[in-house]
Amino acid sequence: MSIWLAKEFDCPVVGLDRTVAAIQFARYRAEKHGLAKMVTFEVASFDDIRSISGGFDMVISVDALPFASDEYAVLSDVHRCLNDGGKFIFTTREPLPDSPKLKRLGTTWSKILTSTGFNQSKLIERVGGQSSGLLFITHGLLMNRI
Incomplete structure (x- = not known):
């Protein structure tokens, strides 16, 4: 979904998932689509949202x-x-x-x-x-x- 959002709306996107494997695959796909600079992915749980700035x-x-x-x-x-x-x-x-x-x-x-x-x-x-x-x-x- 993150890659589609970046393409469709031409905007930066931050994707979060709690599993390393999902983030690795998402980064691979972003690179494959030429969107690695526009879409970033981070391993994060719900508790980690506290540390994200607005x-x-x-x-x-x-x-x-x-x-x-x-x-x-x-x-x-x-x-x-x-x-x-x-x-x-x-x-x-x-x-x-x-x-x-x-x-x-x-x-x-x-x-x-x-x-x-x-x-x-x-x-x-x-x-x-x-x-x-x-x-x-x-x-x-x-x-x-x-």
Whole structure:
């Protein structure tokens, strides 16, 4: 996604992943596409976001937020990193019925997002993707920094 964003919007992109292998592969692809100077990749966990200075117009997270140990801290850090008027786009699946996250967060991210300073501008909910008897519910949210 980072390489596509850099090409499509002609902007610098910083990609983060917690695994060295994913970052190595992403750097290889950026070099292959001639975008190594425009797209940088760093090994980072959610906890590392605290040390990133602000200045981003957009932050995108794809199906990663459920793995955060402290969603409030992560979303507060993301909010801090965004420029005024910046956008936060993320996708996530609802926690499984017996998950401790379901007990803590409920079935929606709205409460946690508004408490960390975001204003929801668009919610897309898709129920589908039935496979092996499982039903997946996916949310895609576009949040504005307020």
